[in-house]
Amino acid sequence: MSSAPSRFDRGHTDDLMSFLAASPSPYHAVANAAARLEKAGFRQLAETDAWDGTTGGKYVIRGGALIAWYVPEGASAHTPFRIVGAHTDSPNLRVKPLPDTGAHGWRQIAVEIYGGTLLNTWLDRDLGLSGRITLRDGSDHLVNVDRPLMRVPQLAVHLDRSVNTDGLKLDKQKHMQPVWGLSNEVQEGDLIRFVADEAGVDAEDVAGWDLMVHSVEAPAYLGRDQELLAGPRMDNLLSVHAGVAALAAVTTSGSLPYIPVLAAFDHEENGSEADTGAQGPLLGNVLERSVFARGGTYEDKARAFAGTICLSSDTGHAVHPNYAERHDPTHHPRVNGGPILKVNVNQRYATDGSGRAVFAAACEKAGVPWQSFVSNNAMPCGTTIGPITAARHGIRTVDIGVAILSMHSARELCGDQDPYLLANALAAFLEG
Numbered sequence: 001m002s003s004a005p006s007r008f009d010r011g012h013t014d015d016l017m018s019f020l021a022a023s024p025s026p027y028h029a030v031a032n033a034a035a036r037l038e039k040a041g042f043r044q045l046a047e048t049d050a051w052d053g054t055t056g057g058k059y060v061i062r063g064g065a066l067i068a069w070y071v072p073e074g075a076s077a078h079t080p081f082r083i084v085g086a087h088t089d090s091p092n093l094r095v096k097p098l099p100d101t102g103a104h105g106w107r108q109i110a111v112e113i114y115g116g117t118l119l120n121t122w123l124d125r126d127l128g129l130s131g132r133i134t135l136r137d138g139s140d141h142l143v144n145v146d147r148p149l150m151r152v153p154q155l156a157v158h159l160d161r162s163v164n165t166d167g168l169k170l171d172k173q174k175h176m177q178p179v180w181g182l183s184n185e186v187q188e189g190d191l192i193r194f195v196a197d198e199a200g201v202d203a204e205d206v207a208g209w210d211l212m213v214h215s216v217e218a219p220a221y222l223g224r225d226q227e228l229l230a231g232p233r234m235d236n237l238l239s240v241h242a243g244v245a246a247l248a249a250v251t252t253s254g255s256l257p258y259i260p261v262l263a264a265f266d267h268e269e270n271g272s273e274a275d276t277g278a279q280g281p282l283l284g285n286v287l288e289r290s291v292f293a294r295g296g297t298y299e300d301k302a303r304a305f306a307g308t309i310c311l312s313s314d315t316g317h318a319v320h321p322n323y324a325e326r327h328d329p330t331h332h333p334r335v336n337g338g339p340i341l342k343v344n345v346n347q348r349y350a351t352d353g354s355g356r357a358v359f360a361a362a363c364e365k366a367g368v369p370w371q372s373f374v375s376n377n378a379m380p381c382g383t384t385i386g387p388i389t390a391a392r393h394g395i396r397t398v399d400i401g402v403a404i405l406s407m408h409s410a411r412e413l414c415g416d417q418d419p420y421l422l423a424n425a426l427a428a429f430l431e432g
Contacts, residue, residue: 012245012420013229017219019241020231024130024214026064026088026266027142029237033066033244033264034059040248042068047285053294057251060286064088064266065276067286068247072256077296080307081287082258082430083395084246085278085385086239086314087268090232091115091408093122093152093176095131095211099191107181109150109191111213115269119170121410122213123154127178131211133192133199141199146216150178178213215410227336227416234404234412238419239313240264246426253431259290260430263310268385278385284393309358310397311429312350312386313422315412316340316373318403328376333403336415338369339422342384342399350386355398358429366428368421371403400425 023029034044042057055075059068065088069081093111102108113119126148132140152175157163170176189203195211196203219231243262250260267277274280287308291301319332333340341359342349351359363370375381390397402422404414 009420010416012423013416015245016238016241016419017229017231020219020233020237023233023237024128024144024146025132025142025210025212027132027140027210028130028144029088029233029240030061030064030066030264031142033068033240034061036244037068037248040251042070051289051293057247062282063276065282066264067261067283068244069259069261069286069290070247070251070256071259071290071294074255075259075294077291077294077300078303080258080304080309081261082432083261083263083283083308083310083389084239084243084426084430085263085265085310085312085389085397086243087236087265087278087385088240089115089266089269090235090237091117091269092410093117093178093213095129095191095209095213099211100186100188101177102179102183102186105182105184106179107183107187107190108177108179109213110177113172113176114212116408118406118408118410119172119176120168121406122176123152125151125410126216127151127213128216129195129211130214131209133195133201133206133211134208135201135205136207137205141201143195143199143211145195145198146214148216150180150213152176152178217411221416222413228413229416229419230411230413232411234402234414235315235407236268236313238315238402238404238414239422242419242423242426243313245423246430249423249427250430257432258430261287263389265385268314272385272388278388279392283389287393305394308395309355309429310386310389310395311359311362311426312384312389312397312399313339313426314342314384314386314399314401315404315407315414316342316401317407318405318414320405326376326379328374331372331374333371333373335403335405335413336417337371337403338363338418339400339425340371340373340403342373342386342401344375344381346381347387348381348383349399350384350390350397351399355396359398359400359425362429363425365431366424368425368428370425373403
């Protein structure tokens with residue numbers, strides 16, 4: 001492992017905090033990532049348009065997913081890609097098709113549990129509402145009600161005397177519906193009328209919605225020396241933000257031996273089986289069209305893919321001081337110890353020995369320390385977009401990330417230096 005850099009750029013972490021706060025949904029995350037890329041000279045392409053083989057930065061957006069790439073001067077049709085993969089979605093509570101409900105004088109919102117949510121972290125927390133609405137003309141409008149609007153109230157200890165001895169037991173259907181007002185009867189269409197008014201459109205024009213709740217508490221530095229960062233959706237907007245910063249940075253590096261790519265997918269938290277997920281065709285289509293736009297053939301595509309490497313960047317588990325026995329006894333990643341290399345021989349992570357060498361070389365080039373992560377054999381291991389990307393596209397893939405605590409909580413915790421260290425490692429990887 002390399003030694004830590006002598007200087008830490010706090011500005012990167014400050015910008016991450018702004019990105020997290022402004023990105024309560026995958027659609028907002030993609031819009032904010034695109035805005036940063038536009039400032040770096042990237043331009044948006046429509047999937048329905050014909051593409052050309054010109055040099056420069058380009059990106060496409062589909063729903064909550066974004067694929068961005070930079071074609072350097074002199075790139076051939078068979079130039080390989082260097083890909084940073086991440087995902088834009090986080091576990092949360094999402095609004096049902098018939099959202100208006102309530103009982104006993106309370107006005108409530110019907111929600112569905114999205115992903116592997118740590119349910120108790122959503123209790124007694126001030127919640128806003130975000131996402132997108134789709135109008136009858138097919139246009140999408142972002143919505144962000146970023147103020148205390150609703151709350152999932154916990155049962156008082158007086159009515160559950162065993163909660164502190166037997167543990168909290170939550171029924172996903174009965175106990176997780178937020179309250180947002182008082183009413184003696186259900187007002188059908190009430191929520192969508194409210195959302196339409198917030199978006200400045202006519203409620204009668206709203207034909208569909210993808211809405212979710214989010215904590216309105218802002219990201220914040222934490223601790224005596226403010227060396228920790230608490231905030232929402234670090235899994236996995238921390239990696240999306242670092243990927244955007246790295247991609248923008250390498251476009252000023254001059255000659256590049258690879259075509260750097262950022263692939264930010266949606267729906268990782270529920271298996272990636274979506275047209276915007278890693279199991280869908282979006283990444284493969286974009287890479288293939290890029291090859292063909294530069295005059296390439298199927299043979300050129302095969303050569304490019306054979307030389308391509310992907311770093312799948314997602315958060316991992318830092319050793320927990322109160323539950324150290326849950327971790328592997330010889331692998332204890334620490335916050336602010338640099339990014340982690342994630343290994344699982346059963347292919348829940350895609351890393352192998354050659355991938356380790358690629359990651360180590362990038363960290364060494366960037367002067368960034370790194371750590372190894374492997375799960376305790378007695379604990380089931382999570383997974384990422386890494387194995388999916390490797391299997392679907394035949395691309396060599398390495399799983400990495402940043403070590404955090406409270407993964408899948410409404411509010412997670414990381415070190416203040418790790419986001420910057422990750423971004424530097426990703427930039428060194430993209431530069432080749």
